[in-house]
Amino acid sequence: MDCVRTVFGVVLSGFLLSGSVCGQTDGVRSRPVTVSEEAAEIHSSGMLFDGHNDLPWEIRDKGKSSFDQLDIGREQLSLHTDIPRLRRGGLKAQFWSVYVPAETAETGDALLQTMQQIDIVRAMLRRYPETFEQASTAADVERIVKAGRVASMMGVEGGYSIEEDLANLERLYAAGCRYMTLTHSKSLSWADSATDKPRHGGLTDFGREVVREMNRLGMLVDLSHVSVETMKQALAVTKAPVIFSHSSARAICDHPRNVPDDVLPLVRENGGVIMVNFYSSFIVPTAQLKQNREAAGTIYDVVDHIDYLAKHCGVKHVGIGSDYDGVPRLPDQLESVAAYPRITQLLLERGYDRAAIHAILGGNVLRVLREAESVSATLQAAAGKQ
Numbered sequence: 001m002d003c004v005r006t007v008f009g010v011v012l013s014g015f016l017l018s019g020s021v022c023g024q025t026d027g028v029r030s031r032p033v034t035v036s037e038e039a040a041e042i043h044s045s046g047m048l049f050d051g052h053n054d055l056p057w058e059i060r061d062k063g064k065s066s067f068d069q070l071d072i073g074r075e076q077l078s079l080h081t082d083i084p085r086l087r088r089g090g091l092k093a094q095f096w097s098v099y100v101p102a103e104t105a106e107t108g109d110a111l112l113q114t115m116q117q118i119d120i121v122r123a124m125l126r127r128y129p130e131t132f133e134q135a136s137t138a139a140d141v142e143r144i145v146k147a148g149r150v151a152s153m154m155g156v157e158g159g160y161s162i163e164e165d166l167a168n169l170e171r172l173y174a175a176g177c178r179y180m181t182l183t184h185s186k187s188l189s190w191a192d193s194a195t196d197k198p199r200h201g202g203l204t205d206f207g208r209e210v211v212r213e214m215n216r217l218g219m220l221v222d223l224s225h226v227s228v229e230t231m232k233q234a235l236a237v238t239k240a241p242v243i244f245s246h247s248s249a250r251a252i253c254d255h256p257r258n259v260p261d262d263v264l265p266l267v268r269e270n271g272g273v274i275m276v277n278f279y280s281s282f283i284v285p286t287a288q289l290k291q292n293r294e295a296a297g298t299i300y301d302v303v304d305h306i307d308y309l310a311k312h313c314g315v316k317h318v319g320i321g322s323d324y325d326g327v328p329r330l331p332d333q334l335e336s337v338a339a340y341p342r343i344t345q346l347l348l349e350r351g352y353d354r355a356a357i358h359a360i361l362g363g364n365v366l367r368v369l370r371e372a373e374s375v376s377a378t379l380q381a382a383a384g385k386q
């Protein structure tokens, strides 16, 4: 989720869309992408595993938490995600975000609302069993994908959901959550956010304990949304590889939500994966966004981020974390979950081979999941011997 719904935001985006200042359209970078037979085959034989999709919040917000109100079994053009389009997009596995607003940290119902979001995901799995199945482990993901269904895991977006109690982390794990983003848009009592004033210079002692407990449980530590200091300190503490479930490259687009260059070697050393966010504001620099609406970006800009991270962090450390249904603006030719195969096409055109494309689409995050499970098993076995 990277949409801040304010009156100001609505007015601003309305202004941008109606703005008369238009830049030159770069012909090559607005060329419609045609997916070749080769690219389609590589895409469908791979395992596209997206790190972040906010459909559950949209169902709450636009559909009164009900799939009767918003039946994703047919095309729903008010959403980025529905079953016909995700099938066309070749989505194989998904972390569904069980995001709740950062304000719930103050209202005291963060965990309750998170459990309600988990209920929405469960209702989706029950209602569309031929399409989705809940996965608990990496092996589960592989089995479910083989059976032709979308392997579904959940991700908690914001550490306030545990209400400062490690026991809640275990409850969320038991409910099927397999990552937690340490913060959302605001700094917490134990971790600093990328988009708020730093309160602790990174993590507090309790924040480090949260990371260690996540390692023990086998829940992935997600460093999207956190401050650079929080990234570095979490990377120093964690025994398992981390993810950035929906973040792009700061060297290309200087936004605090993106990953800066000096963190890339740490991610490589850790074995983690940065899953590229498609949101226009994280893809093209703000100055360009303000100038003209073409600068909402195109799929070519998104592939630039993937390419940059593959070259500067390593092809084993890049993934896809679209943030579909969590953002108000998307680049051209990435309008919905149907668009993913175009990314495979462009990676092929840029010289990535089959193995590299498969790694980026989902192989890397699956490896991270498997390693986190193995770290968890080792830690739990060691604790058992004491």
Ligand SMILES: [Zn+2]
Pocket (backbone or CB within 6 Å): 001, 002, 157, 225, 246, 326
């Ligand atoms: Zn987000």
